[in-house]
Amino acid sequence: MARGGALIESERMKRKRAAVGLLGALLLTGCATAGTRPTRGPDDPLKPINKRIFAFNQGLDRVIVKPTAEAYVGLTPLPMRRGVSDVFSNLEDIEVIVNKALQGRARGALLETARFLVNSTLGLLGVIDVATPMGLPARSADFGETLASWGVPSGPYLVLPLFGPSDVRDGIGIAFDTYTNPATYLSDPSARWSAYTFQLIDTRSHYLHQGFLIRMAAAGHEYTFVRDAFWQKRRAQIRALRSGR
Numbered sequence: 608m609a610r611g612g613a614l615i616e617s618e619r620m621k622r623k624r625a626a627v628g629l630l631g632a633l634l635l636t637g638c639a640t641a642g643t644r645p646t647r648g649p650d651d652p653l654k655p656i657n658k659r660i661f662a663f664n665q666g667l668d669r670v671i672v673k674p675t676a677e678a679y680v681g682l683t684p685l686p687m688r689r690g691v692s693d694v695f696s697n698l699e700d701i702e703v704i705v706n707k708a709l710q711g712r713a714r715g716a717l718l719e720t721a722r723f724l725v726n727s728t729l730g731l732l733g734v735i736d737v738a739t740p741m742g743l744p745a746r747s748a749d750f751g752e753t754l755a756s757w758g759v760p761s762g763p764y765l766v767l768p769l770f771g772p773s774d775v776r777d778g779i780g781i782a783f784d785t786y787t788n789p790a791t792y793l794s795d796p797s798a799r800w801s802a803y804t805f806q807l808i809d810t811r812s813h814y815l816h817q818g819f820l821i822r823m824a825a826a827g828h829e830y831t832f833v834r835d836a837f838w839q840k841r842r843a844q845i846r847a848l849r850s851g852r
Contacts, residue, residue, distance in 0.1 A: 650763045651834065657766040661830050664771055668811075668818070676811040688812065690734045695806050696745065697726045697733025702787040706748035710756045710848075719746055751780030755845045764834055769807075772837035 651657065680688070700723040707716035722743040730737045739745065754776050755761070762775025770781060785791055790802035825832035 652763050653765060657764065657834075658830055660766040660768055661771075661833070663768060664766070665829075667769075672807065672811050673815065673818070676808050676815060679808050680812050680815065688809070691805075691809055692813075693726075693730075693736055694733045695809055696736075697723065697730070698789050700726075700745075701789065702784050703746055703748045705787050706750055706753045706784075707746075709750075709753045710748065712748075715746065715748070718743060719748075749777075749780055750783040751777035752845065752848050754780055756848060761841075761845075764838065772833055774838075774841070777841070 683691075700719055704716050704719045704723065707713075707719055722738040722745070725738040725741065725743060726733045726736060729735075736745075751774075759776050761777070765773045765775055765778050767773050767778055767781070770778075773781070790799055790806070793799040793802060821829060821832065
């Protein structure tokens with residue numbers, strides 16, 4: 608079964624704030640998921656600036672990114688979209704390999720390397736996911752997690768242009784993860800930015816209905832809803848990382 612069909616449900620796609628080489632995918636939410644308010648509220652001293660950037664991201668998504676993603680879905684056959692998503696996901700394995708290694712998780716790095724090699728060869732450059740049926744499922748790792756594993760504190764909540772919800776530590780992580788994105792090394796600037804844009808649109812196409820659901824659940828408090836959901840989810844991910852899961 609092609610990985611693209613299961614991509615929406617994968618952990619990697621659920622937290623796709625990460626790398627469009629500055630691929631932070633959902634302009635609205637960074638793929639935050641709903642949840643109850645954390646026991647201790649988010650540290651948000653930058654709220655006035657964050658809210659302005661949040662509004663900018665929403666507007667850009669509403670006017671440009673979402674309509675483009677809708678057109679992409681409407682005009683491109685599903686098998687082709689799956690193949691494109693699989694190729695991008697295969698390239699993202701490089702980010703996972705590097706960060707697993709930096710976290711000292713040698714086994715995870717080796718397994719992810721095996722997955723990348725299998726899909727890059729037998730899977731025709733990642734167009735087909737043959738690694739998952741072989742017992743090599745997709746994993747997730749980014750430099751924000753790596754910094755957390757090194758004991759770096761998260762810092763305050765931070766909304767990034769294009770990337771959406773983050774914190775200071777993850778903002779630094781996103782900049783580093785750019786260097787694990789093969790598109791970064793394209794010599795032609797137009798080709799490089801076209802690749803970034805295509806990755807962004809592909810990712811956004813998986814979440815075309817999420818903005819509506821968030822508006823319904825947030826009841827007019829979208830900024831707070833997205834912030835609290837991100838903070839809770841990210842803390843859970845870091846706890847799982849530190850516990851070795």
